[in-house]
Amino acid sequence: MIFVVTLMMTVAMAMMLARLLRGPELYDRVLAVNSFGTKTVLFLCLFSFLIDRPDGIDIAILYSLMNFIGTIAVLKFFRYRSLDIALAQMALRRAVSGDHE
Amino acid sequence: MIEWGPVLELLRHGTAGAFMLVGAIFMLIGSSGVLRLPDFYTRIHAAGITDTLATVLLLAGMMIEAGFTQTSAKLALVGIFLFLTSPTATHAVANAAHKAGLKPRLGTVEPPHPRDVDINEKKG
Amino acid sequence: MGYIATLALMLAALWLTLSGYFHNQLLLSLGGLSVVITVALALRMRILDDEAAPYYRAPRLLAYSVWLMVEIIKANLIVAKTILRPNMVLTPRMVRIKTLPASGFGRALFANSITLTPGTVSVDLDDDEVIVHAILKEMTNKNDFAEMARRCAWAAGEKADGEEEVSA
Numbered sequence: 001m002i003f004v005v006t007l008m009m010t011v012a013m014a015m016m017l018a019r020l021l022r023g024p025e026l027y028d029r030v031l032a033v034n035s036f037g038t039k040t041v042l043f044l045c046l047f048s049f050l051i052d053r054p055d056g057i058d059i060a061i062l063y064s065l066m067n068f069i070g071t072i073a074v075l076k077f078f079r080y081r082s083l084d085i086a087l088a089q090m091a092l093r094r095a096v097s098g099d100h101e
Numbered sequence: 102m103i104e105w106g107p108v109l110e111l112l113r114h115g116t117a118g119a120f121m122l123v124g125a126i127f128m129l130i131g132s133s134g135v136l137r138l139p140d141f142y143t144r145i146h147a148a149g150i151t152d153t154l155a156t157v158l159l160l161a162g163m164m165i166e167a168g169f170t171q172t173s174a175k176l177a178l179v180g181i182f183l184f185l186t187s188p189t190a191t192h193a194v195a196n197a198a199h200k201a202g203l204k205p206r207l208g209t210v211e212p213p214h215p216r217d218v219d220i221n222e223k224k225g
Numbered sequence: 226m227g228y229i230a231t232l233a234l235m236l237a238a239l240w241l242t243l244s245g246y247f248h249n250q251l252l253l254s255l256g257g258l259s260v261v262i263t264v265a266l267a268l269r270m271r272i273l274d275d276e277a278a279p280y281y282r283a284p285r286l287l288a289y290s291v292w293l294m295v296e297i298i299k300a301n302l303i304v305a306k307t308i309l310r311p312n313m314v315l316t317p318r319m320v321r322i323k324t325l326p327a328s329g330f331g332r333a334l335f336a337n338s339i340t341l342t343p344g345t346v347s348v349d350l351d352d353d354e355v356i357v358h359a360i361l362k363e364m365t366n367k368n369d370f371a372e373m374a375r376r377c378a379w380a381a382g383e384k385a386d387g388e389e390e391v392s393a
Protein backbone atom coordinates (compact mmCIF):
# COMPACT_ATOMS: atom_id res chain seq x y z
CA MET A 1 0.00 0.00 0.00
CA ILE A 2 2.78 2.42 0.91
CA PHE A 3 4.44 1.58 -2.39
CA VAL A 4 1.31 2.55 -4.34
CA VAL A 5 0.96 5.80 -2.37
CA THR A 6 4.63 6.63 -2.96
CA LEU A 7 4.13 6.03 -6.67
CA MET A 8 1.11 8.39 -6.67
CA MET A 9 3.23 11.01 -4.91
CA THR A 10 5.82 10.68 -7.66
CA VAL A 11 3.14 11.29 -10.29
CA ALA A 12 1.97 14.39 -8.38
CA MET A 13 5.56 15.63 -8.22
CA ALA A 14 5.94 15.10 -11.96
CA MET A 15 2.81 17.23 -12.50
CA MET A 16 4.37 19.98 -10.39
CA LEU A 17 7.52 19.80 -12.51
CA ALA A 18 5.38 20.19 -15.63
CA ARG A 19 3.88 23.39 -14.18
CA LEU A 20 7.38 24.52 -13.23
CA LEU A 21 8.57 24.13 -16.81
CA ARG A 22 5.47 25.68 -18.41
CA GLY A 23 5.40 28.79 -16.26
CA PRO A 24 4.33 31.16 -17.70
CA GLU A 25 4.87 33.72 -14.90
CA LEU A 26 7.73 33.70 -12.42
CA TYR A 27 5.17 33.33 -9.62
CA ASP A 28 3.74 30.18 -11.17
CA ARG A 29 7.19 28.73 -11.01
CA VAL A 30 7.76 29.80 -7.39
CA LEU A 31 4.39 28.31 -6.46
CA ALA A 32 5.31 25.08 -8.24
CA VAL A 33 8.68 24.89 -6.48
CA ASN A 34 7.08 25.53 -3.09
CA SER A 35 4.40 22.92 -3.69
CA PHE A 36 7.02 20.52 -5.01
CA GLY A 37 8.95 21.02 -1.77
CA THR A 38 5.89 20.14 0.33
CA LYS A 39 5.45 16.98 -1.72
CA THR A 40 9.15 16.18 -1.34
CA VAL A 41 8.79 16.33 2.45
CA LEU A 42 5.90 13.88 2.36
CA PHE A 43 7.72 11.74 -0.18
CA LEU A 44 10.73 11.52 2.14
CA CYS A 45 8.47 10.42 5.01
CA LEU A 46 6.83 7.77 2.84
CA PHE A 47 10.16 6.63 1.47
CA SER A 48 11.63 6.17 4.93
CA PHE A 49 8.64 3.94 5.69
CA LEU A 50 9.22 2.06 2.45
CA ILE A 51 12.85 1.23 3.23
CA ASP A 52 11.97 0.88 6.94
CA ARG A 53 14.47 3.44 8.19
CA PRO A 54 12.64 6.09 10.26
CA ASP A 55 15.77 8.30 10.31
CA GLY A 56 14.60 9.68 6.97
CA ILE A 57 11.94 11.72 8.77
CA ASP A 58 14.65 13.90 10.33
CA ILE A 59 15.68 14.85 6.82
CA ALA A 60 12.03 15.57 6.01
CA ILE A 61 11.82 17.98 8.99
CA LEU A 62 14.96 19.78 7.82
CA TYR A 63 13.68 19.92 4.26
CA SER A 64 10.33 21.40 5.33
CA LEU A 65 12.13 24.28 7.04
CA MET A 66 14.62 24.84 4.21
CA ASN A 67 11.86 24.79 1.62
CA PHE A 68 10.13 27.70 3.37
CA ILE A 69 13.33 29.71 3.66
CA GLY A 70 14.17 29.03 0.01
CA THR A 71 10.77 30.26 -1.19
CA ILE A 72 11.02 33.45 0.83
CA ALA A 73 14.61 34.03 -0.36
CA VAL A 74 13.66 33.67 -4.03
CA LEU A 75 10.69 36.02 -3.65
CA LYS A 76 12.83 38.57 -1.81
CA PHE A 77 15.51 38.42 -4.46
CA PHE A 78 13.09 39.01 -7.32
CA ARG A 79 11.44 41.89 -5.51
CA TYR A 80 14.57 43.79 -4.47
CA ARG A 81 17.04 42.20 -6.91
CA SER A 82 19.37 41.67 -3.97
CA LEU A 83 19.63 39.50 -0.89
CA ASP A 84 22.03 41.93 0.76
CA ILE A 85 19.31 43.99 2.36
CA ALA A 86 17.27 43.59 5.51
CA LEU A 87 13.50 43.43 4.98
CA ALA A 88 12.86 45.49 8.10
CA GLN A 89 15.16 48.17 6.69
CA MET A 90 13.18 48.25 3.44
CA ALA A 91 9.91 48.61 5.31
CA LEU A 92 11.36 51.46 7.36
CA ARG A 93 12.65 53.23 4.25
CA ARG A 94 9.25 52.95 2.60
CA ALA A 95 7.53 54.31 5.69
CA VAL A 96 9.92 57.29 5.85
CA SER A 97 9.49 58.18 2.21
CA GLY A 98 5.71 57.78 2.57
CA ASP A 99 5.65 55.40 -0.39
CA HIS A 100 3.08 52.66 0.06
CA GLU A 101 3.44 51.26 -3.47
CA MET B 102 -11.68 -18.35 20.84
CA ILE B 103 -10.63 -15.66 18.40
CA GLU B 104 -7.17 -14.13 18.65
CA TRP B 105 -7.87 -10.39 18.65
CA GLY B 106 -4.26 -9.22 18.35
CA PRO B 107 -3.70 -9.96 14.64
CA VAL B 108 -7.20 -8.73 13.75
CA LEU B 109 -6.60 -5.37 15.41
CA GLU B 110 -3.20 -5.15 13.75
CA LEU B 111 -4.76 -5.79 10.36
CA LEU B 112 -7.44 -3.19 11.09
CA ARG B 113 -4.75 -0.66 12.01
CA HIS B 114 -2.81 -1.25 8.81
CA GLY B 115 -6.03 -1.08 6.81
CA THR B 116 -7.02 2.26 8.36
CA ALA B 117 -3.53 3.64 7.79
CA GLY B 118 -3.58 2.49 4.17
CA ALA B 119 -7.02 4.02 3.59
CA PHE B 120 -5.93 7.38 5.05
CA MET B 121 -2.78 7.45 2.93
CA LEU B 122 -4.63 6.42 -0.22
CA VAL B 123 -7.27 9.15 0.18
CA GLY B 124 -4.49 11.64 0.91
CA ALA B 125 -2.60 10.62 -2.23
CA ILE B 126 -5.79 10.93 -4.28
CA PHE B 127 -6.30 14.47 -2.97
CA MET B 128 -2.66 15.14 -3.78
CA LEU B 129 -3.28 14.11 -7.39
CA ILE B 130 -6.48 16.22 -7.55
CA GLY B 131 -4.61 19.28 -6.30
CA SER B 132 -1.70 18.72 -8.69
CA SER B 133 -4.01 18.28 -11.67
CA GLY B 134 -5.70 21.51 -10.59
CA VAL B 135 -2.38 23.33 -10.63
CA LEU B 136 -1.91 22.08 -14.20
CA ARG B 137 -5.47 22.76 -15.40
CA LEU B 138 -6.52 26.05 -13.84
CA PRO B 139 -6.25 29.11 -16.06
CA ASP B 140 -4.24 31.69 -14.13
CA PHE B 141 -1.81 32.11 -11.27
CA TYR B 142 -4.27 33.24 -8.61
CA THR B 143 -6.59 30.30 -9.17
CA ARG B 144 -3.68 27.86 -9.18
CA ILE B 145 -2.83 28.91 -5.61
CA HIS B 146 -6.12 27.41 -4.45
CA ALA B 147 -5.34 24.07 -6.07
CA ALA B 148 -1.91 24.08 -4.43
CA GLY B 149 -3.76 24.81 -1.17
CA ILE B 150 -5.49 21.41 -1.35
CA THR B 151 -2.15 19.62 -1.50
CA ASP B 152 -0.84 21.75 1.36
CA THR B 153 -3.73 21.13 3.76
CA LEU B 154 -6.05 18.15 3.47
CA ALA B 155 -3.71 15.87 1.49
CA THR B 156 -0.84 16.56 3.88
CA VAL B 157 -2.99 15.95 6.95
CA LEU B 158 -4.38 12.68 5.59
CA LEU B 159 -0.98 11.35 4.52
CA LEU B 160 0.67 12.24 7.82
CA ALA B 161 -2.26 10.81 9.80
CA GLY B 162 -2.01 7.58 7.83
CA MET B 163 1.72 7.34 8.47
CA MET B 164 1.20 8.07 12.18
CA ILE B 165 -1.36 5.28 12.47
CA GLU B 166 1.03 2.99 10.62
CA ALA B 167 3.91 3.88 12.98
CA GLY B 168 1.85 3.53 16.13
CA PHE B 169 2.70 5.26 19.40
CA THR B 170 6.43 5.72 18.78
CA GLN B 171 9.09 8.38 18.35
CA THR B 172 8.50 8.21 14.60
CA SER B 173 4.91 9.33 15.18
CA ALA B 174 6.08 12.31 17.24
CA LYS B 175 8.48 13.31 14.46
CA LEU B 176 5.71 13.02 11.89
CA ALA B 177 3.53 15.27 14.06
CA LEU B 178 6.43 17.73 14.13
CA VAL B 179 6.60 17.66 10.31
CA GLY B 180 2.87 18.37 10.23
CA ILE B 181 3.20 21.32 12.63
CA PHE B 182 6.07 22.83 10.64
CA LEU B 183 4.19 22.44 7.36
CA PHE B 184 1.05 23.97 8.84
CA LEU B 185 2.97 26.94 10.24
CA THR B 186 5.00 27.65 7.10
CA SER B 187 2.65 26.85 4.23
CA PRO B 188 0.14 29.71 4.69
CA THR B 189 3.01 32.17 5.12
CA ALA B 190 4.75 30.93 1.98
CA THR B 191 1.49 30.97 0.01
CA HIS B 192 0.70 34.49 1.19
CA ALA B 193 4.25 35.58 0.31
CA VAL B 194 3.91 34.29 -3.26
CA ALA B 195 0.43 35.80 -3.72
CA ASN B 196 1.50 39.10 -2.18
CA ALA B 197 4.63 39.29 -4.35
CA ALA B 198 2.55 38.70 -7.49
CA HIS B 199 0.00 41.31 -6.38
CA LYS B 200 2.68 43.89 -5.57
CA ALA B 201 4.36 43.21 -8.92
CA GLY B 202 1.09 44.11 -10.61
CA LEU B 203 0.00 40.71 -11.88
CA LYS B 204 -3.72 41.09 -12.62
CA PRO B 205 -6.10 38.27 -11.74
CA ARG B 206 -8.77 37.13 -14.18
CA LEU B 207 -12.07 38.02 -12.55
CA GLY B 208 -15.69 37.45 -13.45
CA THR B 209 -16.69 34.05 -14.79
CA VAL B 210 -13.93 31.90 -16.24
CA GLU B 211 -14.60 28.65 -18.08
CA PRO B 212 -11.42 26.80 -18.96
CA PRO B 213 -11.75 24.42 -21.94
CA HIS B 214 -12.94 20.86 -21.50
CA PRO B 215 -9.98 18.42 -21.30
CA ARG B 216 -10.86 16.86 -24.66
CA ASP B 217 -10.77 20.30 -26.35
CA VAL B 218 -7.47 21.42 -24.89
CA ASP B 219 -5.28 20.05 -27.69
CA ILE B 220 -7.47 21.55 -30.42
CA ASN B 221 -7.49 24.96 -28.76
CA GLU B 222 -3.75 24.97 -28.27
CA LYS B 223 -3.22 24.10 -31.94
CA LYS B 224 -5.53 26.95 -32.96
CA GLY B 225 -3.78 29.42 -30.66
CA MET C 226 8.96 33.90 34.23
CA GLY C 227 6.12 32.08 32.52
CA TYR C 228 7.70 32.77 29.15
CA ILE C 229 11.05 31.32 30.24
CA ALA C 230 9.41 28.19 31.63
CA THR C 231 7.32 27.72 28.47
CA LEU C 232 10.28 28.15 26.14
CA ALA C 233 12.48 25.81 28.20
CA LEU C 234 9.75 23.16 28.33
CA MET C 235 9.08 23.40 24.59
CA LEU C 236 12.79 23.19 23.77
CA ALA C 237 13.27 20.20 26.06
CA ALA C 238 10.29 18.44 24.45
CA LEU C 239 11.68 19.23 20.99
CA TRP C 240 15.13 17.89 21.93
CA LEU C 241 13.67 14.67 23.33
CA THR C 242 11.44 14.19 20.28
CA LEU C 243 14.26 14.65 17.83
CA SER C 244 16.94 12.67 19.67
CA GLY C 245 14.97 9.96 21.44
CA TYR C 246 17.64 9.47 24.12
CA PHE C 247 16.07 9.04 27.54
CA HIS C 248 18.74 7.08 29.42
CA ASN C 249 22.16 8.29 28.30
CA GLN C 250 23.16 10.68 31.10
CA LEU C 251 25.89 12.48 29.18
CA LEU C 252 23.66 13.19 26.19
CA LEU C 253 20.77 14.26 28.43
CA SER C 254 22.96 16.75 30.27
CA LEU C 255 24.28 18.10 26.97
CA GLY C 256 20.67 18.51 25.82
CA GLY C 257 19.85 20.36 29.04
CA LEU C 258 22.86 22.60 28.49
CA SER C 259 21.73 23.47 24.96
CA VAL C 260 18.26 24.34 26.28
CA VAL C 261 19.81 26.66 28.89
CA ILE C 262 22.05 28.32 26.26
CA THR C 263 19.10 28.84 23.89
CA VAL C 264 16.96 30.39 26.61
CA ALA C 265 19.85 32.63 27.66
CA LEU C 266 20.34 33.77 24.06
CA ALA C 267 16.62 34.44 23.66
CA LEU C 268 16.69 36.54 26.85
CA ARG C 269 19.74 38.44 25.64
CA MET C 270 18.11 39.14 22.29
CA ARG C 271 14.97 40.36 24.12
CA ILE C 272 12.71 38.36 21.82
CA LEU C 273 11.12 36.38 24.64
CA ASP C 274 7.72 38.02 24.83
CA ASP C 275 4.04 37.55 24.29
CA GLU C 276 4.52 36.39 20.69
CA ALA C 277 7.40 34.00 21.29
CA ALA C 278 5.76 31.98 24.07
CA PRO C 279 2.01 32.63 24.17
CA TYR C 280 1.32 29.90 26.72
CA TYR C 281 -1.87 31.35 28.16
CA ARG C 282 -3.40 31.36 24.68
CA ALA C 283 -2.80 27.67 24.09
CA PRO C 284 -6.24 26.34 25.21
CA ARG C 285 -8.17 28.83 23.09
CA LEU C 286 -5.85 28.33 20.12
CA LEU C 287 -6.39 24.58 20.35
CA ALA C 288 -10.16 25.01 20.43
CA TYR C 289 -9.92 27.39 17.48
CA SER C 290 -7.73 25.02 15.45
CA VAL C 291 -10.29 22.25 15.83
CA TRP C 292 -12.95 24.56 14.36
CA LEU C 293 -10.53 25.67 11.64
CA MET C 294 -9.75 22.06 10.73
CA VAL C 295 -13.43 21.36 10.11
CA GLU C 296 -13.68 24.49 7.94
CA ILE C 297 -10.54 23.45 6.00
CA ILE C 298 -11.98 20.02 5.26
CA LYS C 299 -15.29 21.53 4.08
CA ALA C 300 -13.51 24.05 1.82
CA ASN C 301 -11.19 21.32 0.47
CA LEU C 302 -14.13 19.21 -0.65
CA ILE C 303 -15.76 22.18 -2.42
CA VAL C 304 -12.57 23.16 -4.27
CA ALA C 305 -11.76 19.53 -5.17
CA LYS C 306 -15.27 19.13 -6.62
CA THR C 307 -14.84 22.30 -8.65
CA ILE C 308 -11.48 21.21 -10.05
CA LEU C 309 -12.62 17.69 -10.93
CA ARG C 310 -15.60 18.84 -13.02
CA PRO C 311 -14.66 18.53 -16.73
CA ASN C 312 -16.64 21.67 -17.58
CA MET C 313 -15.06 23.85 -14.95
CA VAL C 314 -16.86 27.09 -14.14
CA LEU C 315 -14.84 29.46 -11.98
CA THR C 316 -16.01 32.77 -10.61
CA PRO C 317 -12.83 34.34 -9.22
CA ARG C 318 -13.30 37.45 -7.08
CA MET C 319 -11.07 39.92 -5.25
CA VAL C 320 -12.74 41.32 -2.14
CA ARG C 321 -11.74 43.71 0.61
CA ILE C 322 -12.57 42.64 4.15
CA LYS C 323 -12.92 45.42 6.66
CA THR C 324 -13.99 43.59 9.80
CA LEU C 325 -10.75 42.51 11.43
CA PRO C 326 -9.68 41.42 14.90
CA ALA C 327 -8.27 44.34 16.86
CA SER C 328 -4.95 42.91 18.00
CA GLY C 329 -1.93 42.17 15.82
CA PHE C 330 -1.90 38.54 16.87
CA GLY C 331 -5.56 38.16 16.00
CA ARG C 332 -5.02 39.70 12.58
CA ALA C 333 -2.08 37.44 11.79
CA LEU C 334 -4.19 34.47 12.85
CA PHE C 335 -7.08 35.70 10.71
CA ALA C 336 -4.96 36.17 7.56
CA ASN C 337 -3.27 32.81 8.04
CA SER C 338 -6.62 31.11 8.54
CA ILE C 339 -7.94 32.64 5.31
CA THR C 340 -4.88 31.39 3.42
CA LEU C 341 -5.04 27.93 5.01
CA THR C 342 -8.62 27.49 3.85
CA PRO C 343 -8.42 26.44 0.19
CA GLY C 344 -10.47 28.63 -2.10
CA THR C 345 -9.49 31.85 -0.36
CA VAL C 346 -6.04 33.45 -0.19
CA SER C 347 -5.14 36.66 1.59
CA VAL C 348 -3.28 38.66 -1.05
CA ASP C 349 -2.53 41.88 0.76
CA LEU C 350 -2.66 43.10 4.34
CA ASP C 351 -3.12 46.65 5.51
CA ASP C 352 -3.92 48.43 8.72
CA ASP C 353 -7.65 48.32 8.22
CA GLU C 354 -8.34 45.74 5.52
CA VAL C 355 -7.37 42.40 4.02
CA ILE C 356 -7.59 41.83 0.28
CA VAL C 357 -8.73 38.30 -0.41
CA HIS C 358 -8.78 36.36 -3.67
CA ALA C 359 -11.45 33.68 -3.86
CA ILE C 360 -11.89 31.06 -6.56
CA LEU C 361 -15.70 30.91 -6.28
CA LYS C 362 -18.06 33.77 -5.58
CA GLU C 363 -19.86 31.63 -2.99
CA MET C 364 -16.70 31.84 -0.90
CA THR C 365 -16.80 35.62 -0.54
CA ASN C 366 -19.76 35.63 1.84
CA LYS C 367 -19.33 38.54 4.26
CA ASN C 368 -20.91 36.72 7.19
CA ASP C 369 -18.50 33.78 6.93
CA PHE C 370 -15.52 36.11 7.12
CA ALA C 371 -17.10 38.00 10.03
CA GLU C 372 -17.61 34.66 11.81
CA MET C 373 -13.97 33.74 11.26
CA ALA C 374 -12.78 37.16 12.42
CA ARG C 375 -14.89 36.87 15.57
CA ARG C 376 -13.43 33.45 16.37
CA CYS C 377 -9.88 34.69 15.68
CA ALA C 378 -10.42 37.61 18.05
CA TRP C 379 -11.66 35.15 20.67
CA ALA C 380 -8.65 32.86 20.13
CA ALA C 381 -6.27 35.81 20.41
CA GLY C 382 -7.75 36.60 23.80
CA GLU C 383 -9.64 39.74 22.86
CA LYS C 384 -12.84 40.77 24.55
CA ALA C 385 -16.09 40.10 22.78
CA ASP C 386 -16.95 43.76 22.14
CA GLY C 387 -13.76 44.24 20.13
CA GLU C 388 -11.75 46.01 22.82
CA GLU C 389 -8.23 44.73 23.15
CA GLU C 390 -7.46 43.06 26.43
CA VAL C 391 -4.62 44.65 28.36
CA SER C 392 -2.03 41.97 28.99
CA ALA C 393 0.51 42.50 31.72
